[in-house]
Amino acid sequence: MRALFKRFAWSEPSTGRNELTCRYEPFQPFLFVKLAAAAECNTIFDIGANIGAYSILSTRVPTVETVHAFEIEEAAFAELRYPITIFQTTMFFVLPIAY
Numbered sequence: 548m549r550a551l552f553k554r555f556a557w558s559e560p561s562t563g564r565n566e567l568t569c570r571y572e573p574f575q576p577f578l579f580v581k582l583a584a585a586a587e588c589n590t591i592f593d594i595g596a597n598i599g600a601y602s603i604l605s606t607r608v609p610t611v612e613t614v615h616a617f618e619i620e621e622a623a624f625a626e627l628r629y630p631i632t633i634f635q636t637t638m639f640f641v642l643p644i645a646y
Contacts (some may be wrong), residue, residue, distance in 0.1 A: 559630045560622075561598045568600055576604050583608045593617065599627040602639065615640045 557565060561611045569574070579601060583591065589612045591605040595618035605611045616639060618624045 553599075557598075560624055561626045561629065564598050564626070565600060576601065576610065578613065580604055580607050589613070591615070595619075596627055599641075602627070610640065612637055612639045613640065615642070617642050619643065 583605065587610045588608060589610050591602065591611055591614045592606075593599065593602045593605070593616040596602050596618045597620075599616055599618075602614045602616040605614045616627060618627050618641075619628060619641070625639075628641055
């Protein structure tokens, strides 16, 4: 999974958080991508997106056209915006709120 995360631009704090994901969620990201592809999802809602690891991984699903990422915590929201700004796509809608 580390190789998958390395394909994207991450800030230094986000790189550390991704290490935690690799340690404590070793297969969930792959499962998420496979399930989204099998369901032919075209919209992803990432509620409590944190730094956006699953939002960014959603771009690996060929049918996904739009990702809505929601994060209320300010520091995580700032980290969430970083890879999406670098990625420069209109696929993402990032909101600093939770419903």
